[in-house]
Amino acid sequence: MRHFALLGALLTSLAGGSGAQTALPLSSFEGQVIYQVMPDRFFDGNPANNAGVNRADPRAWHGGDLAGLTQKLPYIQRLGATAVWLTPVYAQQTVNSFGTAPYHGYWPADFRAVDPHFGTLADFRAFVDGAQGAGMRVVLDQVINHYGYEAAAVKLRPAWFNTQAQCDGAANKDVDCALAGLPDLRQSNPQVRELLLDNADFWREQGVNAFRYDAIKHVEGPFLRDLLDRDRQAGTWTLGEWFDADTGTVADWQKAGFDSLFLFSLQDAMKRSVMGGQSLGAVRAVLERQGELPRPGEVALFLDNHDVPRFAQGSLFEDEGRARTRYGLRALMTLRGVPVVWQGTEIAMRGGPDPDNRRDMRFEDSWTPEEREVFEATRAAIAARKASPALSRGAQTLLPTPDRLSGDLLLFTRQLNGQTVLAAWHGGRERRTYSLKLASLGVNWKALAATPSLFAGQDARVSVSGGYLHLSLPARDAAAFRVE
Numbered sequence: 001m002r003h004f005a006l007l008g009a010l011l012t013s014l015a016g017g018s019g020a021q022t023a024l025p026l027s028s029f030e031g032q033v034i035y036q037v038m039p040d041r042f043f044d045g046n047p048a049n050n051a052g053v054n055r056a057d058p059r060a061w062h063g064g065d066l067a068g069l070t071q072k073l074p075y076i077q078r079l080g081a082t083a084v085w086l087t088p089v090y091a092q093q094t095v096n097s098f099g100t101a102p103y104h105g106y107w108p109a110d111f112r113a114v115d116p117h118f119g120t121l122a123d124f125r126a127f128v129d130g131a132q133g134a135g136m137r138v139v140l141d142q143v144i145n146h147y148g149y150e151a152a153a154v155k156l157r158p159a160w161f162n163t164q165a166q167c168d169g170a171a172n173k174d175v176d177c178a179l180a181g182l183p184d185l186r187q188s189n190p191q192v193r194e195l196l197l198d199n200a201d202f203w204r205e206q207g208v209n210a211f212r213y214d215a216i217k218h219v220e221g222p223f224l225r226d227l228l229d230r231d232r233q234a235g236t237w238t239l240g241e242w243f244d245a246d247t248g249t250v251a252d253w254q255k256a257g258f259d260s261l262f263l264f265s266l267q268d269a270m271k272r273s274v275m276g277g278q279s280l281g282a283v284r285a286v287l288e289r290q291g292e293l294p295r296p297g298e299v300a301l302f303l304d305n306h307d308v309p310r311f312a313q314g315s316l317f318e319d320e321g322r323a324r325t326r327y328g329l330r331a332l333m334t335l336r337g338v339p340v341v342w343q344g345t346e347i348a349m350r351g352g353p354d355p356d357n358r359r360d361m362r363f364e365d366s367w368t369p370e371e372r373e374v375f376e377a378t379r380a381a382i383a384a385r386k387a388s389p390a391l392s393r394g395a396q397t398l399l400p401t402p403d404r405l406s407g408d409l410l411l412f413t414r415q416l417n418g419q420t421v422l423a424a425w426h427g428g429r430e431r432r433t434y435s436l437k438l439a440s441l442g443v444n445w446k447a448l449a450a451t452p453s454l455f456a457g458q459d460a461r462v463s464v465s466g467g468y469l470h471l472s473l474p475a476r477d478a479a480a481f482r483v484e
């Protein structure tokens with residue numbers, strides 16, 4: 001509970017910012033689908049920069065780079081993603097810490113250079129040009145809380161960092177104490193403030209469309225306000241990572257100037273309900289709070305990422321993990337918000353906690369038929385979402401379901417410009433037919449002959465007749481139907 005009180009104080013200080021930002025048009029990612037890559041673990045396009053690479057060691061560099069990411073843009077485009085978020089590519093500390101190389105990009109030594117393992121700044125520009133030339137946006141991870149353990153700046157610029165005494169005396173230890181022991185930047189130091197603001201400008205000048213800000217729970221509020229003001233002035237979309245954020249936290253930070261945060265509470269609910277086979281009530285409870293969000297269409301929705309175990313890992317059995325990942329991906333594509341797909345989730349890759357969740361990406365030439373099937377289902381669901389304005393940007397309204405069914409059945413509509421799409425998630429172990437009174441759902445739809453799901457390759461149907469909605473749904477799956 002301590003966090004809530006402190007967050008309140010922080011937001012009070014944020015609210016003191018200029019009122020000018022509200023007059024600016026807001027950047028938007030509504031309708032986008034983001035694909036997340038960790039460049040070292042994606043694709044090696046240039047073996048010449050593979051110093052220290054050892055693919056047998058999950059804590060070592062693996063050789064993936066910007067040249068490889070650029071080469072694989074057609075793959076990302078074929079999946080249907082419209083934006084790429086890449087984890088940091090800064091020049092990293094040159095030595096390992098805790099037996100781990102800085103392959104992940106979160107141990108920066110120089111915020112304005114590309115690590116040689118990833119390539120050069122020209123390679124970064126080529127990637128941005130390639131992505132944008134293909135109609136995709138670029139989301140760059142920005143570290144604003146710390147340097148790497150062994151970065152030269154730590155010894156050269158001690159005044160830039162919080163000391164143990166400052167941590168001990170801090171009102172908010174999340175902000176002023178070291179995160180995992182990492183040298184903690186003191187953003188209220190004017191030099192640090194300018195450094196970080198200029199870093200954002202530097203990467204903006206490289207053409208990126210959006211920033212994903214790492215670990216915002218640990219960053220000073222007044223500095224964040226200035227940073228977000230500047231991003232908003234420049235039209236840069238901002239996505240904050242507040243680990244464990246629920247709807248209330250996301251709402252507070254949207255009010256404070258972020259365009260988006262990751263909705264961790266939904267990820268947790270989907271892990272339990274969709275992967276774990278528990279009641280869909282946990283998901284419903286998250287969706288019921290949507291009205292608290294100032295901008296629900298901007299919120300980042302995900303099944304897993306590089307910091308949590310793989311979604312598919314939630315089942316002991318590979319076949320079940322794959323089937324439920326397909327269910328989860330289809331479900332994700334029915335929701336209001338911005339879906340984010342972590343590399344490999346589209347083929348239901350497995351993996352436990354870091355670094356096992358960062359296994360090397362595998363592409364078409366090494367997939368099993370089962371992995372190909374998950375990819376094709378994901379591709380079809382993304383395509384259906386993009387083809388339907390209601391599904392990609394429509395308002396979301398939960399429909400009441402009878403208590404006896406609510407553990408296994410979740411229904412909601414997505415509506416835009418007179419179009420209505422019905423989303424139906426079915427968590428039951430068996431295929432099932434449901435007949436529900438339209439009046440009990442609070443809708444008044446006209447008669448509809450049997451209609452298939454918008455998601456290709458799925459045996460799901462809806463019809464409306466005699467005042468009833470009839471649904472035929474496969475076991476543990478999510479479907480979307482055009483009903484008006």
Ligand SMILES: [Ca+2]
Pocket residue numbers: 044045046047048049050063064065117
């Ligand atoms: Ca390489």
Ligand SMILES: [Ca+2]
Pocket residue numbers: 145174175176177184185218219220
């Ligand atoms: Ca900090």
